[in-house]
Amino acid sequence: MLPFLLEIGxxxxxxWMIPSALxxxxxxxxxxxxxxxxTGRRLMLRASLEARTADKEELVTGPPASVSGKPLEGFxxxxxxxxxxxxxxxxxxxKYWSFVKKTPGRAMGEVLAETLPGLITSIxxxxxxxxxxxxxxxxxxxxxWIVALLGSEVVKFDCAGxxxxxxxxxHRRLGVRGPLAVTVENYEAVLEQxxxxxxxxxxxxxxxxxxxxxxxxxxxxAKGDAKLLEVLTYITEYPTAILGGFDASYLxxxxxxxxxxxxxxxxxxxxxxxxxxxxxNFIAIMNIPSDPEGHVVNGNExxxxxxxxxxxxxxxxxxxxxxxxxxxxxxxVTFQAKVGNYLEKTDRLVALARELGGEDAAAAARLCKxxxxxxMVKEFTDLQGIVGGLYAxxxxxxxxxxxxxxxxxxxxxxxxxxxxxxxxxxxxVADKIDTLRSCFGVGMIPSGSKDPFALRRAxxxxxxxxxxxxxxVALPGLTGGDENLAAFFRERIEYYFREVxxxxxxxxxxxxxxxxxxxxxxxxxLEAVKAxxxxxxxxxxxAAFKRIKNxxxxxxxxxxGAMDVALFTEPEQTLAAAAQQAxxxxxxxxxxxxxxxxxxPHVDKFFEKVLVNDPDEKVRENRYRFLRDLEAKFxxxxxxxxxxxx
Amino acid sequence: MDxxxxxxxxxxxxxxxxxxxxxxxxxxxxxxxxxxxxxxxxVLGPQKYNVAYVQPxxxxxxxxxxxxxxxxxxxxxxxxxxxxxxAEVLDxxxxxxEAIGIDLSKHDLKLEEDNWESPTLGAWGIGWQVxxxxxxxxxFTYFQQCGGVDLDHVPAEITYGLERIVAFxxxxxxxxxxxxxxxxxxxxxxxxxELQQSVYNFxxxxxxxxxxxxxxYEAEAQGLIDGYRVEGxxxxxxxxxxxxxxxxxxxxxxxxxxxxxxxxxISVTERVGVIAxxxxxxxxxxxxxxxxxxxxxxA
Numbered sequence: 001m002l003p004f005l006l007e008i009g010x011x012x013x014x015x016w017m018i019p020s021a022l023x024x025x026x027x028x029x030x031x032x033x034x035x036x037x038x039t040g041r042r043l044m045l046r047a048s049l050e051a052r053t054a055d056k057e058e059l060v061t062g063p064p065a066s067v068s069g070k071p072l073e074g075f076x077x078x079x080x081x082x083x084x085x086x087x088x089x090x091x092x093x094x095k096y097w098s099f100v101k102k103t104p105g106r107a108m109g110e111v112l113a114e115t116l117p118g119l120i121t122s123i124x125x126x127x128x129x130x131x132x133x134x135x136x137x138x139x140x141x142x143x144x145w146i147v148a149l150l151g152s153e154v155v156k157f158d159c160a161g162x163x164x165x166x167x168x169x170x171h172r173r174l175g176v177r178g179p180l181a182v183t184v185e186n187y188e189a190v191l192e193q194x195x196x197x198x199x200x201x202x203x204x205x206x207x208x209x210x211x212x213x214x215x216x217x218x219x220x221x222a223k224g225d226a227k228l229l230e231v232l233t234y235i236t237e238y239p240t241a242i243l244g245g246f247d248a249s250y251l252x253x254x255x256x257x258x259x260x261x262x263x264x265x266x267x268x269x270x271x272x273x274x275x276x277x278x279x280x281n282f283i284a285i286m287n288i289p290s291d292p293e294g295h296v297v298n299g300n301e302x303x304x305x306x307x308x309x310x311x312x313x314x315x316x317x318x319x320x321x322x323x324x325x326x327x328x329x330x331x332x333v334t335f336q337a338k339v340g341n342y343l344e345k346t347d348r349l350v351a352l353a354r355e356l357g358g359e360d361a362a363a364a365a366r367l368c369k370x371x372x373x374x375x376m377v378k379e380f381t382d383l384q385g386i387v388g389g390l391y392a393x394x395x396x397x398x399x400x401x402x403x404x405x406x407x408x409x410x411x412x413x414x415x416x417x418x419x420x421x422x423x424x425x426x427x428x429v430a431d432k433i434d435t436l437r438s439c440f441g442v443g444m445i446p447s448g449s450k451d452p453f454a455l456r457r458a459x460x461x462x463x464x465x466x467x468x469x470x471x472x473v474a475l476p477g478l479t480g481g482d483e484n485l486a487a488f489f490r491e492r493i494e495y496y497f498r499e500v501x502x503x504x505x506x507x508x509x510x511x512x513x514x515x516x517x518x519x520x521x522x523x524x525x526l527e528a529v530k531a532x533x534x535x536x537x538x539x540x541x542x543a544a545f546k547r548i549k550n551x552x553x554x555x556x557x558x559x560x561g562a563m564d565v566a567l568f569t570e571p572e573q574t575l576a577a578a579a580q581q582a583x584x585x586x587x588x589x590x591x592x593x594x595x596x597x598x599x600x601p602h603v604d605k606f607f608e609k610v611l612v613n614d615p616d617e618k619v620r621e622n623r624y625r626f627l628r629d630l631e632a633k634f635x636x637x638x639x640x641x642x643x644x645x646x
Numbered sequence: 647m648d649x650x651x652x653x654x655x656x657x658x659x660x661x662x663x664x665x666x667x668x669x670x671x672x673x674x675x676x677x678x679x680x681x682x683x684x685x686x687x688x689v690l691g692p693q694k695y696n697v698a699y700v701q702p703x704x705x706x707x708x709x710x711x712x713x714x715x716x717x718x719x720x721x722x723x724x725x726x727x728x729x730x731x732x733a734e735v736l737d738x739x740x741x742x743x744e745a746i747g748i749d750l751s752k753h754d755l756k757l758e759e760d761n762w763e764s765p766t767l768g769a770w771g772i773g774w775q776v777x778x779x780x781x782x783x784x785x786f787t788y789f790q791q792c793g794g795v796d797l798d799h800v801p802a803e804i805t806y807g808l809e810r811i812v813a814f815x816x817x818x819x820x821x822x823x824x825x826x827x828x829x830x831x832x833x834x835x836x837x838x839x840e841l842q843q844s845v846y847n848f849x850x851x852x853x854x855x856x857x858x859x860x861x862x863y864e865a866e867a868q869g870l871i872d873g874y875r876v877e878g879x880x881x882x883x884x885x886x887x888x889x890x891x892x893x894x895x896x897x898x899x900x901x902x903x904x905x906x907x908x909x910x911x912i913s914v915t916e917r918v919g920v921i922a923x924x925x926x927x928x929x930x931x932x933x934x935x936x937x938x939x940x941x942x943x944x945a
Contacts, residue, residue: 011736012774014759040757127761129772129788133730134798141772142788144733173740173750235756266780284780286754296754299779299814306716306819313714332913 002108002151004031005184006045007168008120009145013040015234017140019200021123028119037199039237042168043123044187044198049108049150056103062086065095072097109155116148117159132161145169149184170194171237174288195238195289204233210241211283215271218243220279222269223259231267236287243271244301248280250308253315254390260380261307266300314375322395323388326370333372336453339438342369348434349427356473357404357426364404364427367392371405385409411461414500418465425469432458433478440485459492467496467519474517493519497526506644507533513639525637528589533643537597544603545640548627551612555624563625567618571609572626575602583633596634650812650826653746654700657724657806660745661698664738666726669699674894675901678703678764679725679805683893686767689729689789690932691939692798698726700808704901706908709844712837715820719843720836722808729801731788739786739804743778747815754779762787762803766900766924768794768932771803783811793932794925847908856911860902864923867895871930874938885941889934896927 006025013021022036022043031047038044062075065088076083081099089098121137128138137160146164148155154166167179168191175194182190188198197203207229215222232239250258255278262268268282284300291297330342339345346369354362371377371388380387389406393399400423407419408427419425435458439445446455466473479485493516497508507529516522532538568576579602582595612627614620634640648656658668672682679685679701688695701723709719728735736757740750760775762785773787785805789797809821809832816824822833870892874884903920906912912920 012757012759127772129790129800131788131800133800134796136800142731142733172736173755235758284754286779287756288751288754291752291754293752295752296779299753299781302814302819303780309715334913 001032001048002051003184004045004047004049004112004151005147005149005187006116007145007147007187008043008143009147009169010041010043010139010143011141012235013043013140015040015231017125018043018234021125021140024123025119028122039196039198039200039203040234041172041237042196042198049112051151052105052107053111055105058101058103059089059098060101061089061091062097062099065097067097109150109153112148112150112155113157116155116164117157120146120159136160145179147182147187149182152183170196171287174238197238200233203236203239204229207232207236207239207241207285210239211269211285214241214243214283215281218281220271220273220281222271222283225263225269228263228267228269232285235267236285238287238289239285240287240289240291241283241285242291242297242300243281243283244268244297244304245281246301246304246308250312251278251280253308253311254387256383256386256390257311257315257376257380258308260383261311262304264380264382265307266304268300268304310379311376314379318374318376318387318391319394323367323370323391324395326373327366329373330369333369336439336442336444338442338444342372345369345434345438349430352430352434353427356430356471357423360398360400360423361404361426361430363397364392364401364408364423365430367397367401368405368408368427368431411464413457414460414464414496418468422470425465425471429462429465429471429473429478432462436462436485436488437480437482440482440488445484445488455488456492459489460496463489463492463496463519464500467523475519476517490516493522497523501526503530506642507638510638510640510642513642514635514637525589528593529638531590532593532597535594535597537600538593539643539645541597541600541603542640542643543645544600544607545631545634546643546645547607548631549639549641552624552628552631561621561625563629564622567622568626569610571602571606572623575599575606575630576626578602579630579633589637593637596637647816647825648747648812649828650808650824650832653812653815654722654724654808656746657742658698658700660742661696661726664696666696666698666728669697671699671701674897675704676701676897677705677900677904679723680764680769680803681767681897681900682725683890685725685727685803686769686792686928687890687893687932687935688727689792689797689801689803690795690936693729693939694799695727695729695801698724701725704843704904706843706847706904709840709847709908711844712822712840715822716810718809718821719840719847724806724808726804726806727801728804730799731802735802736786739776739784746811748778757786760785765921766903766928767792768925768929773803778814781810781814783807783814793935794929795932795936847905851905851909853906853909853911856902856906856909860899860906860920863895863898863902864927867892867899867927867931870895871927871934874934881941884938887934887938889931889938892927892934893931896924896931899924899927 018038018040022038025043025045026034026036029045029047031049034045034047036045060079063071073083075097076086085099086097087099088095121139125140128140130136130138131142139160143160143162145167146159146162147166147168148157148164149166155164157164166181168182170176170180170191171194180190180194191198197206211222258278259270262270262282268284271279271281271283273279282304286296327343330346333342335342335345346366349365349368350362353365368385368388371384371391374387374391376387377384385408386406389402392405393402400421403421404419404423404427407424408431410416410419410428419428436455439453439455444453465471466475475489479489494508494512497503498505503526507526511522511526511529514525578599582599585592585595610623612620612623614623662668669684672684676682679699682699682701684697684699688697702720703723704720706719708717710717732738744750756777757774758777761770761772763770769792771787771789773785775782776784776786783806787803789801789803791797809824812824813821818824822831822837824832826832826835870888874887874889903924
C-alpha cells in the first residue's frame with residue numbers, strides 16, 4: 001500500500017462550507033483509511049492505496065450457441081477478439097458463446113490522474129464562480145495550487161488552470177512566503193513550521209484552551225459559543241486568542257445589544273465576571289501567533305468602540321419615541337407585498353393572541369412589531385423582538401407583556417427553546433399562524449427547496465410550541481379550514497416527532513392516524529407506544545390488528561349494524577370479554593396500551609379457532625361486526641396496523 | 647505618519663508600478679467606484695484593462711450632517727480593476743497594504759465571505775470583505791456578471807475604503823480628525839460638504855422635481871439605447887454612437903433614485919419597480935456597448 005496525499009490549495013473558502021466539502025471528498029474517494037481535513041485555504045485528503053488496481057477477469061457472453069457465421073463474426077469484431085477464443089457456456093437460460101475478458105490492472109497514479117480533476121470539480125458548493133474565464137469550471141473560489149502525491153511520486157494532472165505538483169504554500173504573511181516543497185510524510189510538519197495548522201480539531205482545541213486561559217488570567221469566564229467556535233476554527237490557519245476591553249460605561253446598554261455586536265459583527269466571544277454578569281471585555285481570535293506590540297488588540301478595541309457608539313446613538317434616538325407611539329408607523333412597513341403592512345398584521349395578531357392567550361398576549365401583540373421601526377432593529381435585525389421586549393419594559397409594560405414580546409420569535413430553530421411564558425407561547429403561535437394563513441391565502445406555498453419566507457420554519461415553530469408548551473389549543477382551529485395548510489402542518493408534525501424527537505416513523509404514522517388535533521396528547525400517546533413496543537405481546541398484537549384491518553377493509557360494507565352476542569362461539573366470547581375489560585381500563589396511555597397488548601393470546605386463539613368467513617351468512621356478518629368493533633375500540637391511541645413488525 | 651493624500655499617492659504609485667493606468671475620478675455622481683464607466687463598461691468584453699482611480703462615492707441615505715465619526719454621505723474609494731486577474735492577485739493586494747505601512751506580520755488580516763451584488767446594475771460577483779484587526783477595509787470581488795452580461799474574463803475588483811484605512815493608520819477615532827494634508831484635517835476639507843448635502847438630501851430636495859428629473863434622464867437614456875438598436879445603422883454610425891452619454895444618463899437616474907430614497911419618497915413596493923427601471927437601462931447600455939466593441943476596433 002502507498003500513502004496518498006491530496007491538497008487543493010484555494011483562496012479563502014467561506015468557513016461554513018468547508019466541512020461539507022471535505023465530507024464530499026471523503027465519501028467520493030475510493031481508497032482505504034480515507035481521512036480529510038483542512039482550512040479555508042486548503043482541502044486535504046489522505047488515504048492508503050494499492051500501487052496498481054487489481055487485474056480483472058470477467059465472462060462476456062454473446063449470441064446463443066446456435067448462432068454462427070456473420071452475426072458471430074460481428075460479435076467478435078465488436079469485442080475485439082478472435083473467433084478461436086470463443087467457447088460455449090451453459091447458463092440457466094441456455095447455451096451461449098462466451099469468452100473470458102482479461103483487463104490488466106493499471107498504475108494507481110494513472111487512474112488518479114484521470115479521476116481527480118472530476119472529483120475536485122464535482123464538489124457541490126452552495127454558490128460557485130466560474131474561473132478563470134467564461135465557460136471555465138465552477139468552483140467556490142480560484143484554485144491556486146494542488147499537491148497530489150502517491151508515495152514519493154507526483155500524480156500529474158491539470159484542473160481549473162492549475163497543474164498538480166508537490167508544492168504547497170504556508171500562512172499568507174508568516175513563515176516562508178514562496179512555495180514549499182512537501183512530501184507525504186512531512187506535509188503537516190512543514191505547514192506547521194509555516195504557521196498553518198491543517199487539522200481543524202487541533203485549531204479548535206487551541207482556540208478553546210486559549211479563550212479559557214486569557215479569560216481566567218483576569219478572573220473572568222468566556223461565554224461558550226459552539227457556532228462561533230466553528231466559524232473561527234475555519235477562518236483561521238493559526239488561531240490565537242487575545243483579550244480586549246471596552247469602557248464600562250457601555251454596560252448601561254442592554255447586554256443583548258452588546259453581545260450581538262460582539263458576536264455577529266465582530267466574531268468575539270463575550271466574557272462574564274464571577275457573578276455571571278457581562279464584563280467590559282471581549283476575546284478575539286486572530287490569525288497570527290502573537291500581538292507583542294498590541295496592534296491587534298488596539299485595532300479591535302477601536303472598532304468595537306465605534307460600533308458601541310453607534311448602538312448607543314440608536315438607543316438614545318429610539319427612546320425619544322415610545323413603542324406605543326409607533327403603531328401608525330407600522331403602516332409604512334411592508335409585511336408582504338401581496339398581503340399588506342405590519343399595522344394590518346398587528347390588528348389580526350391582537351385578536352388571535354387574545355383568543356389563544358388572553359389579555360397579556362393581546363397587549364404584547366399590540367406592541368410586538370413596533371420595534372421594526374426602531375433604529376436599533378434596523379441596524380441589528382437579529383434583535384427584532386428582543387429590542388421590543390427590552391424597550392417595552394423600560395417604558396412601563398408589565399413583566400408578562402415585556403417577556404412575551406421579547407420571546408415571540410422563538411423558537412428560531414428546532415434546537416432553540418420555546419417562549420417561557422403562556423402569553424409568550426400564545427403570541428409566538430399567533431404570529432406564525434398569521435404569517436402562514438396570510439401567505440397560503442395568497443397562494444405563496446413552499447414547494448421543493450423554495451421557501452423564501454421560511455414558512456416551514458414558522459410551521460415547525462408552531463408545532464414545537466404546541467407540543468412542548470402549555471397552550472390548550474387544537475391545531476385544526478388554527479389552520480382555518482385551509483386544506484393546503486392542514487397538509488403542510490401534517491408534514492411538519494411528522495418531521496417534528498420523527499427527526500426532532502426521534503420516534504420511529506411507523507410509531508409516528510400509527511399515532512397520527514389516531515388523530516393529532518392536540519399535540520401534547522399526541523406526544524403522550526407516542527411516548528406510550530414507544531414504551532410498550534419492546535414488550536413481548538405488542539408487535540404480534542400489532543400484526544394481528546393489521547390482519548383485522550385487512551379483513552374489515554376487504555369486507556367492504558359487511559358487518560355494518562349492531563353486533564349480536566348470541567351468535568358468538570367460545571373464542572369470541574373470551575376475546576370480547578377481555579376486550580371489554582381492556583377498553584374499560586383507566587389510567588395513562590401506557591397502562592391502557594399494556595392492557596391492549598395483553599389481549600394477544602385471545603386474539604391469536606380467535607384466529608386459530610374461528611373462520612371469519614363462516615358459510616352461515618348471519619355468523620359471518622356478525623364476525624365482521626365484531627372485528628370492526630374491536631378495531632374501533634382500540635384505535636383511539638394509535639392505529640396498530642401502521643406498526644411495521646419484524 | 648502619512649497624510650490622507652500621501653497614502654493615496656502611495657497606493658496609486660503602487661498600482662501604477664504594477665501596470666495600472668491611473669485615471670482621475672469620474673465626473674458624474676456615482677454611488678460607488680464600480681459605477682464609473684472605467685469599471686462598469688471596461689469589465690465587459692475581451693479587452694485587457696488594468697486601472698486604478700479614486701472615486702468619491704455618494705450615498706445620500708448615509709449622510710449624518712457631519713456629526714457621525716464614521717458615516718459619510720460621500721466617501722472616497724480607491725478602485726482597482728485587474729482584467730484579466732493575475733494569479734497572484736491577493737499577494738499583490740496584500741503588498742499594497744504593506745506599501746502604505748501596514749506590517750501584516752503584526753496585524754490580523756482575514757478574508758471573510760462577502761458576495762457583492764448590485765440589482766440596479768444587473769451586476770454581481772463573489773468575494774470577501776477584508777478585515778484588518780476587526781475592521782473592514784476593503785471589498786474584494788471577482789466579477790461574474792455586469793449589466794446582465796456574463797463576463798469573458800473574471801476581473802478582480804479591489805475597493806479600498808480610504809477614510810477607514812487612513813483613520814486606522816493615523817490612529818484617530820473620527821474620520822474628521824484625519825490629517826488630509828499638512829495642517830489640514832479631513833474636517834477642513836469636507837465638513838460643509840457633509841453638512842449641507844445632508845440638509846439637501848434629507849430636508850430640501852424637491853421630491854416632485856426629482857421624480858420628474860428621473861423620468862427625463864430615463865427617457866434620454868432609453869432614447870439613445872433605442873437609437874443604437876435601430877435597424878440598418880451603418881458601421882460608422884455605430885462607432886460614433888454616444889453610448890457613453892447614454893450611460894451618463896443612467897448614472898443620473900441612479901443618483902436620483904438614491905436621493906429620493908434618502909428623502910423617504912420611495913415606498914417599499916415602489917422601490918422594486920424603480921430599481922427595475924434603472925436596471926433595464928444599465929442592461930441596455932451594457933449590451934449595446936458590448937455590441938459596439940467590433941466597430942470600435944476599426945480605425
